[in-house]
Amino acid sequence: MGYTNSIDRFEGREIRAVEIDEARAPLVKLAFELYATGDYTLADLADELGDRGLFSRPTARRPxxxxxxxxxxxxxxxxxxxxxxxxxxxxxxxxxxxIIDDETFAQVQTFAAPACRSTAWSRTGGLTAKSIASISPPVLGST
Known part of the structure; x- marks a missing residue:
């Protein structure tokens, strides 16, 4: 998502490459930037991106x-x-x-690790990445 495959022909040979998808790459970048704020759940982000026009590519089998x-x-x-x-x-x-710089990717990782393990919480509980990251595990032996 965010890239397209291209084929160039040069001296009778095919040269395959990957190029930035001008329509979808800005939305992919926006997804990283918004999630890096910690203010979005994965479900909220999916809705926001859908509202802005980010959809999967249609295939022969799926729209x-x-x-x-x-x-x-x-x-x-x-x-x-x-x-x-x-x-x-x-x-x-x-x-x-x-598409993404190292700093934004690293910031997303601080939120994505717990959120990706807890997508059910993200979908049903509406917890943001900040709130998931701030939850500490219970201390063993405490009552």
Whole structure:
């Protein structure tokens, strides 16, 4: 999401690349920026992005639809948006342009780790990322 595949032809050869999706990349960046504030639940963010026009690409089998909470959580963990690719467990600099800067990605990670494990809370309880991150586990042995 936020990128498109392209095929260029040069001297009779196909050169495949990944390019920024001019329509969707700004919304992906906005998703990271809004979530980094800690004021949005994943569900709120999914609604906000849907209102702004971020939908999945239609396929032959499925029509375009609103981006799901789980897809947003997955996107927040994906370092591809920083310009990296992973191949056989190793991370490499990609040839594609990054959509997100390191600082925003790191800020999202402080909220995304607990929220991604607690998507049911995010959907049903309306807890924001800040409130989830601030919940401390109970002390064992206390009553």
């Amino acid at each position: 375009s639809q609103a981006v799901s909470v789980s897809k947003i959580a997955q996107m927040f963990r994906n370092r591809y948006y920083l310009g990296y690719v992973t191949y056989k467990g190793q991370e490499y600099d990609g040839r594609h342009e990054a």
